[in-house]
Amino acid sequence: MAEPVVIAENLTKVYKMGEVEVHALRGLSLQIFKGEVVSIMGPSGSGKSTLMNILGCLDHPTSGRYILDGEEVSHLRDDQLAEIRNRKVGFIFQSFNLLGRQTALANVELPLRYAGITSGRKERARQSLIAVGLENRLYHKPTELSGGQQQRVAIARALVNNPAIIMADEPTGNLDSKVGQEIMDLLLSLNRERGTTLIIVTHDPKIAAQTQRVIRIRDGVVDETPVADRASMEAA
Amino acid sequence: MSLFQAFIEALESLNSNKLRSGLTILGIVIGVAAVIAMLAIGRGAQDSITGAISGIGTNLLFVFSGNEQANLRNIRPLTIQDAEAIGDPFLAPHVAAVAPFIQSGNVIVAAGGEQTRTSLGGVTPTYFQVRNFRVAEGEEINQEHLLGRASVALLGVEVAEKLFGRREGLVGETIRIEGQPFRVIGVMEEKGGSSFGSQDDVVLIPMTTARTRIIRRSTINRVDLILVQAVSARDVPQAAEEVAAILRERHRTEVGADDFTILSQQDFLQTVDTILGVFTTFLGGIAAISLLVGGIGIMNIMLVSVSERTREIGLRKALGARKRDILIQFLTESSLLSLIGGLIGILLGWLIAYIVGQVAAATGNAFTPAVGLDAILLATITSTVIGLFFGIYPANRAANLEPVEALRYE
Structure with a gap:
């Protein structure tokens, strides 16, 4: 088997809501391997979002270890986390989150700018947009693009720094099913062609069914459903 | 991210909200223009009044009875005989004439x-x-x-x-x-x-x-006043000494404070300069208050802008922006606002000073408002510093947003 790119051990996360402590994660452990396509599912309140934030290096776990692409990141300072996000994580959001004032190209360039790369930025951003099939929309602004095209720009932006993992949070949630399927096909083909590790957080069983493995979260831990059930669901 | 890119992005962002940026800039424009115009008018008045005093005659000394700086009794008045004594060429060789x-x-x-x-x-x-x-x-x-x-x-x-x-x-x-x-x-x-x-x-x-x-x-x-003309402008201090010596002897005040006062034209100039300096500072100070108000306007707009762009900030952080990057982005915007306002304000202030000068000339009190390089530098630096200062709080707020919270913000 390929080497693990994500190793989470015994992650806990406690939020303080006023006087009440909320245990969002209660000792969650998981591994995700290089080149894998994994979906994370779970009812709301299961700790799914918290897990995504920690795996995406947006948040610190309260305790436990998180090793991303060979680097221990659980205790890094904010600015070091920012650098890790920049180099190792690509984000795709439900609502695209593009900068409205800027062209598709400038949007894709943004992570390269924060990486401090000065030369060849435009060309890399262009290549990335070509890879998602938007070579004719380089200088369009988000308002001039359809929802599917906007999500493609977001995918190009996530790809541009060659990250170790791509975190997609409900990537098809704001799209109709036809366009959603196109986006899903694109993500899967990028995985096949480039070997990109893909982590998709979703509610949609149809989306989850297209991934190689489903990780179910319940009450802050991975729900160890019998393999048989899982196989039957994947078949569905 | 380089400063140049930050600059370009700040311009784009200000450009995307023209009315708001314009109104914010206007606050600074008014402040800076007021400061520039007030300083220029004050300086012009100073120039014209000192010019008028110089016109009285450069070699002149004014001798009064009494002394403001000492508490005296038995002040002897100045007399014709005092004037005649001062006119004695042996006692006072540097005095040309006495009136x-x-x-x-x-x-x-x-x-x-x-x-x-x-x-x-x-x-x-x-x-x-x-x-x-x-x-x-x-x-x-x-x-x-x-x-x-x-x-x-x-x-x-x-x-x-x-x-x-x-x-x-x-x-x-x-x-x-x-x-x-x-x-x-x-x-x-x-x-x-x-x-x-x-x-x-x-x-x-x-x-x-x-x-x-x-x-x-x-x-x-x-007599009320003795006017003394020194031989030349250079001899004014010696002439003053000689006059003082003569009057001390005649008034028997060799010991203790003089019961008379000698003012040279330089003294007048200095006094007037001091008064007008205070006057100009006062005017400038009042104008500076409007600059301060303009700065608060910048802070206000930047705070609005930060909360409006919370999601954008979250996104930028998710893409790898460090605190410093966000801080620079917002500080660049606020300083740019005030710098632009400052530059326009200097031009407007200059124009106001010029118009005041023209009006003064038309009404017969010719004086030329002087816009000094120091005033321009002061206004530019002050307005940029104000932009930075009032930008720090909003920018800090933006930089310290938690990416998770910011991304979730609607």
Whole structure:
């Protein structure tokens, strides 16, 4: 088997809501391997979002270890986390989150700018947009693009720094099913062609069914459903 | 991210909200323009007033009785004899001329059916030399008039116009000063206004006549002021020393404080400079308040902008922006706002100062507002610093947003 790119051990996360402590994660452990396509599912309140934030290096776990692409990141300072996000994580959001004032190209360039790369930025951003099939929309602004095209720009932006993992949070949630399927096909083909590790957080069983493995979260831990059930669901 | 990119992005962002950026900039424009215009006008006034004082004569010393800086009893008044002693070329070799002077600020002068109130000066012939006064027609008051206590008068043009409605052909006319008849022997050249009131609204008569007939003083020999002309502008300090030595001896105040005051023109200039400096600072200070208000406007808009763009900030952080990157982004925006405002403000302030200068020239009080390089530098630096200062809080707020919270923000 390929080497693990994500190793989470015994992650806990406690939020303080006023006087009440909320245990969002209660000792969650998981591994995700290089080149894998994994979906994370779970009812709301299961700790799914918290897990995504920690795996995406947006948040610190309260305790436990998180090793991303060979680097221990659980205790890094904010600015070091920012650098890790920049180099190792690509984000795709439900609502695209593009900068409205800027062209598709400038949007894709943004992570390269924060990486401090000065030369060849435009060309890399262009290549990335070509890879998602938007070579004719380089200088369009988000308002001039359809929802599917906007999500493609977001995918190009996530790809541009060659990250170790791509975190997609409900990537098809704001799209109709036809366009959603196109986006899903694109993500899967990028995985096949480039070997990109893909982590998709979703509610949609149809989306989850297209991934190689489903990780179910319940009450802050991975729900160890019998393999048989899982196989039957994947078949569905 | 480089500063240049931050600059370009800030421009784009300001450009995307033109009305809001424009109004914010306007706050700074008004503040900076007010500061520039006030400083320029203050400076112009200073220049013109010091110019007017210089016009009085450069070698002049004014000797008064009394001393503001000491608490004295038994102040001896200045007398004619004091003036004569100062005029002694052996005692005071650096003194060129001495002119004792008495005056009354308010006498009634009448001619024909007209009458007016004016100031009356009792003078000696040296007065005209010392003050640099000339007659436009007729003759100056001479030694003969003085010795004979002649009832003759020289008119300033303003008095002439009030009494006779003209300023020429008045020699030989009769006027009444406090009811007593005087013959007009001449009219003085127009001197123009000064900061001390009109120098043309005056009647001059021989000192002896004034002392005996118009201006009553406790002692007959008392004078109000002794004007001393030094040989040259360079000799003014020595002349002042000599005058002081003579008066100390005559007033027996070798020990203790002087009971007289000697002011040179430099002293006047310094005093006026100080007063106008305070005045200018005061005006500038008031104007600076509006600059402060403009700065608060920037802070307000930046705070709005930060909360409006919370999601964007979250996204940028998710893509790898560090705190510093976000901080620079917002600080660049706020300083750019105030820098643009500052530059426009300098131009506007300059324009206002220029217009004030034109208006002043049109109304006959010519003075030139001076926009100094220091004022421009001050305004530019101040406005940028204000942008930075009032930008720090909002930018910090943006930089310290938690990416998770910011991304979830609707």
